[in-house]
Amino acid sequence: MxxxxxxxxxxxxxxxxxxxxxxxxxxxxxxxxxxxxxxxxxxxxxxxxxxxxxxxxxxxxxxxxxxxxxxxxxxxxxxxxxxxxxxxxxxxxxxxxxxxxxxxxxxxxxxxxxxxxxxxxxxxxxxxxxxxxxxxxxxxxxxxxxxxxxxxxxxxxxxDMFTDKYGFDFDRIHNHGLWAVAAVGICGLAIGKPEYVEMSVHGLKGDDVTGGFLAQISQLFAPSGYYMEGPYYHRYAIRPLCLFAEVLHRHRPELDIFNYKDQVIGKTIKAMLATAYPNGVFPALNDASLTMDIKDQGVVVAVSLAYKHYGHDEKLLGMAKIQQQVWLHGCGAALSKAYQDSTNTALPHWPSVELNEGPNGDRGAQGFVRMQSKDGDVSQLVMNYGQHGMGHGHFDTLGISFFNRGQEVLKEYGFGRWVNVEPKFGGRYLDENKSYARQTVAHNAVAVDQACQNNFDVELADSKHGIPHFFESSNQDLQAVSAFAEEFYPGVDQQRSVVLINDDALEAPLLLDVFRLSSDTEHSYDYALQYQGQIVRCTSDYQTHKELAPMGDNFGYQHLWNEAQGKASENNLVSWLQGNSYYSWISASEANDELFFTRVGANDPEFNLRSETSFILRRQAKSTVFANVLETHGYFNEAVEASTNARGKVNQVTVVVSNDIGSVIEVKGEGIDFTVMLSNQRDVSAETQHTIEHNQQTYCWQGSLALEKNRG
Missing domain, CATH: 1.50.10.100 (Chondroitin AC/alginate lyase)
Incomplete structure (x- = not known):
């Protein structure tokens, strides 16, 4: 047969x-x-x-x-x-x-x-x-x-329709183009018409530049393997990429496809997997679902293919453990046998990694910083300082998200879309995707003058990218990422440095966030964080509003109810309970800072937006520094009425000094006395020397950052 x-x-x-x-x-x-x-x-x-x-x-x-x-x-x-x-x-x-x-x-x-x-x-x-x-x-x-x-x-x-009537879409360098060339090439083989395989490999012009599979994989992925639309669209694009690559491996072996362009296929699979949170869910960078994870069929195919063609990496066995399935193919058979024979199928712990962006790797990057606590739990920080992300891009350069204890703590909103829910605009992107989900204020960043980066202009945003500053991951107890964003707001330069610190006095890695803004004129700066859970305590003198009003009339603010506001305290603290864990945010506030508590839902008559919460620290200044920490602490179990360590240990964050050389930040609390020194110098290297004189004290360090633990 x-x-x-x-x-x-x-x-x-x-x-x-x-x-x-x-x-x-x-x-x-x-x-x-x-x-x-x-x-x-x-x-x-x-x-x-x-x-x-x-x-x-x-x-x-x-x-x-x-x-x-x-x-x-x-x-x-x-x-x-x-x-x-x-x-x-x-x-x-x-x-x-x-x-x-x-x-x-x-x-x-x-x-x-x-x-x-x-x-x-x-x-x-x-x-x-x-x-x-x-x-x-x-x-x-x-x-x-x-x-x-x-x-x-x-x-x-x-x-005929795909290659003639819609030839322009067939040669489009995009995830749509990947699906087009893979479909046509596979169909050509299935019906015995090799000319369609040639079109699919080399493009309609046959030049390997304007279209075709080789052009797609050469231009869509950075040297790091990162896909500019983000992990959500990467896992969608990876499916036709892997399927057609395996087809070409069998039917066009002369292409040596798995070694093409310095093994770009293997690199992009690894890059996609390296973005995932410890529970396998992908961070919502650019338009994205909040629940898409590595069990997606495209990722299942990719894990099996990577194991077969790019080496027997034990982390892939860990991925298979989460997936609990393999591709029904020879690649999947190899992975299944290895999994069955292995004595080490622990959940994967991907190392911290910086993934550069752009075809030449020179259009910014995405930073993924991971650190384990004493109990083995993995904290993961994600920071965006890459390029815009084409039509699915969000306006959130220097935005962050943070994950630990099995949950996203500093949340990404994700896309404004209800996939396959036909009454919600056919399951397509809603208008609120533009009016809120893609706006800067929704992305754990600083919004300047209650506006959006690049004025929500896609063409303008596509012309810019973040500038990597430093990425430090060699020390398992001190890891950091820093980047610049210039002129994303007219006349304002931004720099964000985020650090994870492990210390015996703390239950989990401490997140230190230092956000510098520089301008010759005064602006209104909104440092916004999206949280979820129940507020436990707050040290600011705030008042709730009996009558709600939107925070503004544009750039996402029109969708935020102003639920409460007040003058921020000197060391402003907001603590909340999420799941079984407590989280405390402590900020180095200035005299006239205001704190707002907001909720999504204003100007949303069709209830298209999810009702989610955030707080905003607002400051009027020319140049300024927001310095904050996020502490994870304690345990809560309602079923057995247990609560431990509901109060964190950190109680003070101070900006000692910040200039073009560096920033010196002090963090103090119960059994905690840290001095963190961060470089603000461009082109910093491991050999760069820093010296700052302030208040008759000298701060010296070498390299991008240093941490002194002062035990008294």
């Missing part, structure tokens, strides 16, 4: 290896059992090929499910040998071939051109890719008439 096998991604040896895992408890066996159960349940339903529907509506989702099970049923036919799977795949593809050309183009319009099945051509690319994979598994089982009908009435018209 397999003598004429045309499967694009499976050979006979792999099919035999995978088949041996049926009814076992290996990761491959579990993955097979899950796929069989889901596919059988779907096959029990009548075949339905609907016409047009709203984006994210019933018809959309039905077409999406259909291509998923065309692919799965095709593979299960080869693995199990049961013809029911081949028959189902043939029947559903035949019905699509009967109807496809009669549908016409979708009447809905998006920013992308419409297809015959979906409101945007991107979804049709995905449909073709997966349906082609499934078809390739059963083509040898079909008779000549069936093959001719499916290829001439379904696949060939799709190929």
């Amino acid at each position: 397999l003598a004429n096998l045309n499967a694009v991604l499976l050979d006979q040896q792999e099919i035999a290896e995978i088949s041996q895992q049926l009814n076992t408890k290996s990761l491959m066996g579990l993955s097979l059992a899950k796929m069989i159960s889901e596919t059988q349940a779907y096959m029990a339903k009548p075949i339905e090929v609907p016409g047009h529907g709203e984006a994210g509506g019933y018809e959309h989702n039905r077409h999406k499910q259909n291509y998923q099970y065309i692919n799965q049923a095709g593979r299960l036919f080869l693995i199990t040998g049961e013809e029911q799977y081949a028959q189902y795949t043939a029947d559903i593809l035949t019905e699509y071939a009967d109807k496809y050309l009669g549908f016409g183009f979708h009447i809905q319009r998006n920013t992308n051109p419409p297809g015959r099945l979906f409101h945007q051509i991107l979804n049709e690319h995905v449909w073709l890719l997966y349906s082609s994979l499934g078809y390739s598994c059963i083509k040898h089982w079909l008779n000549e008439e069936q093959v001719k009908h499916i290829e001439s009435q379904l696949f060939q018209p799709m190929l």
Whole structure:
């Protein structure tokens, strides 16, 4: 039966290896059992090929499910040998071939051109890719008439549309372009038309520059492997990238694709995985869901492929432990066997890493700083100082997020979108994505004059990027990241230095945040942090408002209710309970600072925004420094009525001095007396010497930062 096998991604040896895992408890066996159960349940339903529907509506989702099970049923036919799977795949593809050309183009319009099945051509690319994979598994089982009908009435018209009518989208350097070239190339192999493989590899012009897979992977990813749209879109782009790379590895070995451009595919997989929080969830950089994690199917494929082609990294076994599944492929079989044989499948602990941005690595970076506490819990700080992120970019350079104890503490809002919730604008991006979610005030940063970076101008933002200053990760008890942002607000230069400090007196790493702003004219500076949980105590003299009003009328402020405000205390403290942990924020306030407590929801008549909370420390100044710490402490368990260490140990943060040479910050409290010295000099190196005289005291250090622990 397999003598004429045309499967694009499976050979006979792999099919035999995978088949041996049926009814076992290996990761491959579990993955097979899950796929069989889901596919059988779907096959029990009548075949339905609907016409047009709203984006994210019933018809959309039905077409999406259909291509998923065309692919799965095709593979299960080869693995199990049961013809029911081949028959189902043939029947559903035949019905699509009967109807496809009669549908016409979708009447809905998006920013992308419409297809015959979906409101945007991107979804049709995905449909073709997966349906082609499934078809390739059963083509040898079909008779000549069936093959001719499916290829001439379904696949060939799709190929014509993608490479001719929408050729401009096919050659677009974008995650949409990746899906296009992968779909066309895989379909070309499935139907025996190699010319489409050539188009997909080299682009319509054949120059490897303006389009094609080689151009895509050369231009979309930085030398570090980072993808400019952020992890949420990276995990989406990684799926066609990995699938087509594996196809080319088998069918175009002369390309040596896994070593292409200094192993860019391996680097970008590793970079994507290295962004994840310790629980496997991806940070919400740029437009992003708050719940997307490494169990996504694209990431499952990427982990299996990376293990097979780029070395047996034990961290990948840890990723597989979280995923509890593997790709149903030879790569997944290799990972499954290694996992089964391994005696060390601990959860992965990725090291701190700075991922540069831009095709040449010279357009800023993203910093991921990780530090373990004494009990093994991992704190992770993320800071954005890269480029804008194209159409999905948020205006939040120097914004941060912070994670520990299994939860995001300083939150990212994520996108303004309810994916596949059709009544919410078809599951697409809502207007509030622009009016709030992408605005600077929503991103744990400083908003200047209650405005947005680069005036919310995408073209202007695309022309700029953050400037890396230093990234220190060699000392496990003292790690830091620092960067500059120039003219993101007219006449204002910004520098943020964030430090994680481990000390025996503390339960968890202490986060120190030093945010410098420099200007020749006075501005209103809003240092905003997004928190979640219950306020426990606050030292400022604030008053709640009986009647709520928005914080402003533009740049996201129109969506923030001003719930309370007051004069900030000298060492302003806000403490809150989140989950089972207490968090205390202590700031070095100035005389006229104001503290605001806000809640999202103003000017939102359709309740599109989530009701989330933040506090804002507002200061009027020319040049200034916000110095703050965030302490994690204590334990709370409502079920057993237990609460310990509800008060943190830090009680004072002081800016001793800050100038163009450096900033000296003191942090004091119960059993704590730190002096932290941070470089503000451009081009600082490990050899750079710093000396600051202040109040008859001299502060000296070498390199980007230093920490003195004063024990009294």
